[in-house]
Amino acid sequence: MSINQSTIKKLYGLSAGRCNICKRVLIEEDVQIGEMAHVIAKNPGGPRGADNLANDNRYENLILLCSIDHTIVDSKPNDYPVSRLHQIKNDHEAYVFNRLSNNRGYFEDLLALNTLFKYIPILELRGMAMELPSRISNRFEAKDMFDNFIRGNPHLYPFKDRQLDRKWCSVISNMEILDCWILGSINGLNLITISDMYNSDPIPQPCYNIYVNDERGYMALNKRYLSPEQIDYVSTEVHRIVQDFIYSHTDLVHYIRNNFNEIEW
Ligand SMILES: [Zn+2]
Known part of the structure; x- marks a missing residue:
């Protein structure tokens, strides 16, 4: 009795048309x-042969292999017993399924x-x-x-x-720090420095209008109100x-370019 067509299709389909070993x-x-290949040989005297299971052409007794x-497998039945062949087949089919x-x-x-980048x-x-800090674009609100x-x-x-997730989180957290500084500098009455962000002590030299709107949609550092030392x-x-932001941003963009070819920037 030959192997029927539905068994052949199932075997090739679940193995994705590949040798289960190599x-x-x-x-x-x-x-x-x-x-x-037969897990239990067609003939009782063949590899892993058994009298009561001769000529078993069911899917369960077959494994797809290269020549x-x-x-x-057939010349070393002791290295490839029935249990090992079943394991190889199960692992390969699981591998195919997981890849999909x-x-x-x-x-x-x-x-x-693609949705985000729109x-x-x-x-x-x-x-x-x-x-930064000379100009702040009003589009810097990602x-x-x-x-x-x-x-x-x-x-x-x-x-x-997971790698994408980690790199994205790193960019967002660095962006939060930048946002925090920008908001403090634009909305606050004082020029905000990084140490001010983490320090509630009063800031010694209050100054107003740190940023002014320019005509091209930017906030520009208002240098007339700041001393050169403050600007420095x-x-x-x-x-x-x-x-920190640029380092994480470069890392993320590099990863996306290498791993997501169909991206629409
Ligand atoms: Zn092979």
Whole structure:
């Protein structure tokens, strides 16, 4: 009795057309080079043979292999007992299934990133951060947009890709620190430095109108009201958090470029 068509389709389908041992693709230029090996031999005298299970062509008794592994498995039945072959087959089919499941995660992350990048000018954030503290772009508000995105798309965040998630969190937390400084400097009466952010002591030299609107949608540092020493001091301090932000931003963009080819920036 030959192997029936539905069994062949099931075996090839669940194995993704690959050898269960070496993972080699078993179709080359339209030629099918796979072999459906018997776990328990067709003949009682064959490898792992058993009188009562001769000629068992059911799916459960078959494993898809390349010709090389088929030869090895059948010539070394002691190294490849029934239990080991079943284990190899189960592991391979689970491997195929998990790869497809992870692909679903990949497409969810891709959708999340493409949605986010419609609203967040991710590549421009680097240039905006480098202009601090001289100018603040009114488009430097990715943190708020990100919070809105999470509220509207709870199924897309956290990202399924853990590395992506970690790198994204790092950018957002560095951005929060920058946001905190920007808000303090624009809305406060005093020039906010990094140490001020973490220190509730009164700031010695109050000054007003630290930032003024310019005509191109930016807040510009109002240098007429600040001494050169104050400007230097703030620049030095802000430089540190800007560097942290740029480092994490570069890391994230690099990772996305390498791992999400279909991204629409
Ligand atoms: Zn193989």
